[in-house]
Amino acid sequence: MTKKLPSRRSDCPIARALDFVGDKWTLLVLRDIIMARRRYFQELLAGNEGIASNILANRLKLLEAARMITRRRDPAQARRVIYEPTEKALDLLPVMIELIRWGLKHDPNATAPAHFARRLAEDRDGFIADMRALHQRGI
Amino acid sequence: MTKKLPSRRSDCPIARALDFVGDKWTLLVLRDIIMARRRYFQELLAGNEGIASNILANRLKLLEAARMITRRRDPAQARRVIYEPTEKALDLLPVMIELIRWGLKHDPNATAPAHFARRLAEDRDGFIADMRALHQRGI
DNA sequence: CCGGATCCGTTTCGATACTG
DNA sequence: CAGTATCGAAACGGATCCGG
Numbered sequence: 001m002t003k004k005l006p007s008r009r010s011d012c013p014i015a016r017a018l019d020f021v022g023d024k025w026t027l028l029v030l031r032d033i034i035m036a037r038r039r040y041f042q043e044l045l046a047g048n049e050g051i052a053s054n055i056l057a058n059r060l061k062l063l064e065a066a067r068m069i070t071r072r073r074d075p076a077q078a079r080r081v082i083y084e085p086t087e088k089a090l091d092l093l094p095v096m097i098e099l100i101r102w103g104l105k106h107d108p109n110a111t112a113p114a115h116f117a118r119r120l121a122e123d124r125d126g127f128i129a130d131m132r133a134l135h136q137r138g139i
Numbered sequence: 140m141t142k143k144l145p146s147r148r149s150d151c152p153i154a155r156a157l158d159f160v161g162d163k164w165t166l167l168v169l170r171d172i173i174m175a176r177r178r179y180f181q182e183l184l185a186g187n188e189g190i191a192s193n194i195l196a197n198r199l200k201l202l203e204a205a206r207m208i209t210r211r212r213d214p215a216q217a218r219r220v221i222y223e224p225t226e227k228a229l230d231l232l233p234v235m236i237e238l239i240r241w242g243l244k245h246d247p248n249a250t251a252p253a254h255f256a257r258r259l260a261e262d263r264d265g266f267i268a269d270m271r272a273l274h275q276r277g278i
Numbered sequence: 279c280c281g282g283a284t285c286c287g288t289t290t291c292g293a294t295a296c297t298g
Numbered sequence: 299c300a301g302t303a304t305c306g307a308a309a310c311g312g313a314t315c316c317g318g
Contacts, residue, residue, distance in 0.1 A: 001308060010188045013242025013249035014170050014235055022163040024310090031153050041281050049149045052311045057282050079280050079318080088245050095241060096153055098233040103152025106227050110152035142290065163291090180300050191292045196301055218299050 002058040005065060020066055021092070025051055029059050030089055031096060033069060035131065039082045063089070090135060093128045141197035144204060159205055160231070164190055168198050169228055170235060172208060174270065178221045202228070229274060232267045 006019040021027045025048070032038040032047045044056055051059075060083060063069045068089040074080035101120055103110035112120070119127045145158040160166045164187070171177040171186045183195055190198075199222060202208045207228040213219035240259055242249035251259070258266045 001310095003309065008188065011248060011250045012170075012188070013239040013246065013251060015167055015188055016246050016249045017238045017242045018163055018166060022161070022166070024157060024161045027157060027161065028154055031151075045281095049151075049154055050311095052313095053282070054284085054312090055310070058309095060282095077280095081281065091241055091244060094237040095234060098237050099156045100152040102230055102234060103156040105230060107152065107155050109150060110155045111150045112152060140290070141292095184300095189293095191294085192301065193303085194292065199301095216299095220300065 002054060003062065005062060020062075020068070021095075025055055026059050026063065027092075027096070027099075029056065029063065030068065030085070030092060033083060034085050034089060034093065034135070035096065037134070039084065040080055041083075044083070068092075085135060090132050093131060097124055097128060141193065142201065144201060159201075159207070160234075164194055165198050165202065166231075166235070166238075168195065168202065169207065169224070169231060172222055173224050173228060173232065173274070174235065176273070178223060179219055180222075183222070207231075224274060229271050232270060236263055236267060 003023065008015055008019050010016065021030070028048050028051070029044060032044055036047060038044050038047055041053075041056070041060075044060075045051065045053055048056065060069065060071070064071050066088075067086055069083050069085055072082050072084075074082050097120060100112065101124075104112060104117060104120075142162065149155065160169070167187050167190070168183060171183055175186060177183050177186055180195065180199075183199075184190065184192055187195065199208065199210070203210050205227075206225055208222050208224055211221050211223075213221050236259060239251065240263075243251060243256060243259075
């Protein structure tokens with residue numbers, strides 16, 4: 001059995017948020033959808049440090065149920081399914097950014113492209129705004 | 140067997156960070172140690188939305204191994220063990236703050252005290268600085 | 279082909295009871 | 299008080315199969 005939608009009894013925002021993203025894979029799937037701009041099942045399968053297809057399918061289903069992503073057929077290629085982030089998912093960008101900053105500061109084995117790291121350090125909000133704009137214009 | 144220290148093959152800062160805090164409990168334990176200022180095993184046991192004692196013990200051990208908390212005997216009461224956050228753990232405050240902001244924005248069932256929420260919205264950095272200062276002065 | 283679903287062994291979780 | 303021991307339940311993950 002794969003992961004189910006949980007029901008936590010707490011009203012703490014952190015605890016409730018972790019019901020959605022408090023596992024090993026969900027935030028990585030969102031990272032690939034949002035930051036690496038992957039949109040197809042196969043792209044996500046190849047990108048996520050080796051996620052299993054059943055786990056990916058499960059997470060995509062949960063993310064759709066939580067209204068974090070939308071799912072639709074590719075108009076150009078009827079077989080393909082396109083996954084796209086909603087505003088709710090894009091609003092997790094600050095969380096991802098802070099995780100990256102933390103990793104780059106404290107984990108010597110964590111790496112990021114130099115221009116990427118510089119932008120994060122010097123212009124966090126601009127970086128987030130640019131990334132959001134890309135998705136909102138559907139580029 | 141409980142959770143082990145993982146070894147992910149990726150060098151992505153998000154993926155690597157999730158090896159430490161990418162589960163349901165670790166970040167909640169840190170929340171209680173850092174934001175609620177709980178320091179004893181029993182305090183943490185009572186506070187964390189009902190964490191089981193074996194899971195708490197396991198997470199405290201992993202957090203110590205990751206140099207996120209320190210463990211020492213209470214000088215006043217020899218049985219008690221005091222857990223305290225390191226700089227590395229305090230540097231997760233921005234991540235926690237952004238999770239809270241996300242929850243308050245998108246989860247209607249997430250709540251926070253009014254003055255707390257206002258401070259988060261209007262003076263995020265000041266709030267983080269104040270919280271860090273409390274721990275650094277050992278108050 | 280593409281996006282999954284199913285099967286099934288392994289790992290981790292978590293409630294309760296217990297111990298130094 | 300600060301943890302272990304136990305054991306059933308849940309989640310993971312690899313392999314394989316299936317429907318459009």
